[in-house]
Structures are given as C-alpha cells and as structure tokens.
Amino acid sequence: xxxxxxxxxxxxxxxxxxxxxxxxxxxxxxxxxxxxxxxxxxxxxxxxxxxxxxxxxxxxxxxxxxxxxxxxxxxxxxxxxxxxxxxxxxxxxxxxxxxxxxxxxxxxxxxxxxxxxxxxxxxxxxxxxxxxxxxxxxxxxxxxxxxxxxxxxxxxxxxxxxxxxxxxxxxxxxxxxxxxxxxxxxxxxxxxxxxxxxxxxxxxxxxxxxxxxxxxxxxxxxxxxxxxxxxxxxxxxxxxxxxxxxxxxxxxxxxxxxxxxxxxxxxxxxxxxxxxxxxxxxxxxxxxxxxxxxxxxxxxxxxxxxxxxxxxxxxxxxxxxxxxxxxxxxxxxx
Numbered sequence: 001x002x003x004x005x006x007x008x009x010x011x012x013x014x015x016x017x018x019x020x021x022x023x024x025x026x027x028x029x030x031x032x033x034x035x036x037x038x039x040x041x042x043x044x045x046x047x048x049x050x051x052x053x054x055x056x057x058x059x060x061x062x063x064x065x066x067x068x069x070x071x072x073x074x075x076x077x078x079x080x081x082x083x084x085x086x087x088x089x090x091x092x093x094x095x096x097x098x099x100x101x102x103x104x105x106x107x108x109x110x111x112x113x114x115x116x117x118x119x120x121x122x123x124x125x126x127x128x129x130x131x132x133x134x135x136x137x138x139x140x141x142x143x144x145x146x147x148x149x150x151x152x153x154x155x156x157x158x159x160x161x162x163x164x165x166x167x168x169x170x171x172x173x174x175x176x177x178x179x180x181x182x183x184x185x186x187x188x189x190x191x192x193x194x195x196x197x198x199x200x201x202x203x204x205x206x207x208x209x210x211x212x213x214x215x216x217x218x219x220x221x222x223x224x225x226x227x228x229x230x231x232x233x234x235x236x237x238x239x240x241x242x243x244x245x246x247x248x249x250x251x252x253x254x255x256x257x258x259x260x261x262x263x264x265x266x267x268x269x270x271x272x273x274x275x276x277x278x279x280x281x282x283x284x285x286x287x288x289x290x291x292x293x294x295x296x297x298x299x300x301x302x303x304x305x306x307x308x309x310x311x312x313x314x315x316x317x318x319x320x321x322x323x324x325x326x327x328x329x330x331x332x333x334x
Contacts, residue, residue, distance in 0.1 A: 031179060031191030036101055039192065041065050041160035041243065042176050044097040044104045045077055045118070045145070045232065049088060060105050062176065062233025063096065064245050065159045068150035070277045071096050071118070072162075073232035074250055074264075075143040076136075078121040080129050094118040096147060099156035101190045103178055114157065116147040122276050124269065137209050141250035142269045143232075144276050160234065161244045162266050162279065169197045169215050169246045169265065170237035177229035195219070197235065197247075197263075205255045213268035215247060217261045221254075228252070235263050 043063035051057050063073035078084050078094075088094055097104045097115040107113065121143050128139040151157050175195050179187035195217040200210050203218055217235070235247030247263030254260070266273075273279070 031177070031193035033189060034101055034192055036099060037156040038101075039174075039176055039236075039243075040099070040156050040158040041245075042098070042190070042233070043071050043073070044100075044230070045071065045073060046095050046097060046104050046108070047077075047084060047088070048093045049084070058105055058108065060103075060230065062230025062249065063145070064234040065098065065151060065157070066144075066162060066245070066273070067159060067277050067279055068153060069147045071145040071147065072234075072245070072248060072266075072273065072277075073143055073145060074141045074248055075123045075127040076129055076138055076141055076250070077232045078143055078145075079123055079127070081131065083123075084121070089118060089120060092117045094121075094145075096145065098151060103188060103190060106188055114151075116149055116151055118145045119148045121145045124272050135208055135253055136251055138250055139211070140213070140264070140269070142248055142264050142272060144273055146276075160236070161241070162270065162273065163237075163244050163246055165267055165270055167244075167246070167267055169235075172196055173246065174236045174238075174243075175217065175229040175249070175261075176233055176236075179228075195235070195261075203260060204258055205260075207260065207262065208253060211262070213265050214250070214262050215265060216263065219259045219261075221257055221259065229261060 041064050043065055045061040045063050047059045047061075049057050049059070061073055061077035063071040063077075066072045084094065094117070095115045096118055097113055099114045102110075102113075104113065122145075124140040124142045126140045127142070128137075129141075130137040153159065172194055174192050176190055176192045178189075179191050198216045198218060200207050200214075200216065203216055207214075207216065215235075229249050229252075231249050231251070233249045234245040235249070236243045237246050238244070246266050248266065248269075250262045250264050252259060252261050
C-alpha cells in the first residue's frame with residue numbers, strides 16, 4: 001500500500017511540473033487555416049510606395065480593428081528611419097483590408113476585397129527606432145491609424161476588445177500570420193496558431209533588448225512549415241465574452257534554435273490608445289452583445305483548461321490519500 005501511494009504521489013507531481021515547465025519553445029507544425037469571419041477583427045495594412053529609383057514597393061503589416069474607424073498596429077509599420085510621406089495617405093496608397101483570409105499582397109488586383117483608406121497614423125509619443133547591423137532596437141512600438149471612413153461591422157468585420165489596465169496576459173493565446181516552409185516559401189492564405197506567452201526569464205535565451213512593457217513567444221525551428229505572425233498583428237486571449245487583444249507584435253529575432261517574437265503589452269499603452277480612439281461606447285456595446293462566444297470554447301484552449309482542473313483534482317486526491325496513509329501508519333506504530 002505504501003509503495004503504491006508513493007508512486008501515485010510522485011507520478012502526479014512529475015506530471016504537473018512538466019506541464020508547467022518554462023524555458024521551452026513551442027513546437028508548432030505551422031498553423032491552421034481559417035475561414036472568413038473566424039477572426040473578424042484582423043486587419044492587413046498595405047502600403048504602396050515608390051523607391052528612390054521610381055520602382056513600386058508594396059509592404060504589409062498586421063493590425064486589429066479596435067473601433068469601426070481605428071486600427072491598432074505597430075509604429076514601425078508607418079515610421080522607421082522616416083515617416084511615410086503625407087501624400088501617400090492622401091493619394092490612397094495606405095489601406096486597411098478586412099474580411100478575408102487571403103494574403104492581400106498576393107491579391108492586390110482583386111476588386112472584391114473590402115478595404116478602407118488610412119487617412120492618418122498616430123505614432124506613440126515615446127516611440128524610437130534604431131536599425132543595427134543584424135537587428136532592430138524598437139521602443140514603444142505602437143500606433144493607431146485613422147480610417148477615412150469606418151468599416152461597416154458584420155459577421156466578417158468586427159472590433160476586438162482591449163484588456164483592463166490591470167489585466168494579465170493569458171498563458172496561451174492565438175496569433176495570426178502566414179505560413180513559411182523550410183525553404184522560405186510562403187502560403188497564399190492566412191493561418192492561426194496557439195502560442196504560449198513568456199516572460200524574458202522563460203525564454204531559452206535572453207532577449208536582445210529587454211523591455212518592461214514586452215512579453216514574448218518562442219518557436220523551435222524544424223524541417224517543415226511554421227507560422228510567421230504579421231508585424232503589428234495581435235496576440236489574442238479569450239474569456240467568457242470572447243477575444244481580447246493583449247499584445248501588438250513588434251519584432252522577431254532568431255536564436256540558434258528558435259524564433260522569438262516580441263509583443264508590446266496592450267495594457268502598458270492604453271493611455272496612448274485612448275488619447276486618440278473613442279473606445280468606451282463601442283467596447284461597451286461589444287461586451288453587451290457577447291459576440292464570438294464560441295471562440296472561448298476553442299478546443300485546444302478548452303482541453304488545456306480541463307487538464308489543469310483535472311490535474312488539480314488528482315493532486316488533491318493524492319495528497320489526501322498520502323495523508324491518510326501517514327495517519328494509519330502512525331496509529332499502527334502507537
């Protein structure tokens with residue numbers, strides 16, 4: 001009896017510890033495809049510019065709709081060494097696309113896509129960008145973009161909530177981006193993946209530029225395909241009301257064995273966002289409608305929640321059994 005209880009006790013202990021161990025990267029075999037309307041708040045920002053030689057350059061970033069007329073994204077999508085010229089906003093070269101799972105850069109001639117022109121971008125007051133030899137040093141990488149006209153909200157286009165100022169980042173969230181295979185070839189549609197959020201102490205290697213306002217995700221390299229979240233795109237958590245955006249993707253860098261994404265915490269920049277975006281009315285309506293409740297029942301998220309609850313129950317039962325055995329053993333000795 002003693003050996004059985006001890007074995008059960010140690011088995012549960014080891015199982016619980018390995019489930020919560022830190023410092024390991026996610027092993028994600030690419031992402032999963034999704035249908036239009038599954039992540040209706042995701043925005044693809046496309047900028048068409050002329051380079052110094054007069055050639056057309058098209059770039060893209062991710063973002064999220066936090067108000068029918070406002071997009072939350074990364075500041076470096078609009079400004080690195082210099083700001084996107086005002087004429088590019090005026091002539092319609094900067095656009096926000098929504099309501100599709102297609103990668104917009106591959107479908108620029110598709111006239112059926114839904115988009116709005118971006119009228120102006122507001123950069124974080126304390127934003128700073130420095131291009132180094134093999135990396136970028138970016139501080140307060142947050143921006144909000146004002147659309148010329150608001151999006152019409154529907155099943156395929158909707159806003160996402162932002163967290164309260166004291167909210168914590170969830171341990172497991174969703175990121176959205178494109179697939180990249182082992183040879184660097186990208187897919188034609190967006191994908192999503194579940195990623196574990198990490199502090200700088202939980203990474204396999206220390207970040208290049210630690211930030212008090214950042215958190216991270218980490219993915220192991222392997223032969224196959226992986227998901228590359230779009231810069232400026234959201235890190236999404238879920239509660240009983242649906243999705244909440246907790247992060248804005250700022251930068252990605254590689255270690256010898258992993259890829260690390262750095263996210264700006266949404267909670268750290270709420271003051272800046274609210275400086276421009278009138279969120280209260282729309283976000284109150286969003287809460288009251290309780291939209292997208294099915295996402296809080298996401299299979300992988302639900303299975304992890306069930307496992308944690310089950311682990312807690314098993315732990316309690318094991319402790320009780322072991323305690324009863326100790327009491328019986330003591331009574332026999334007496």
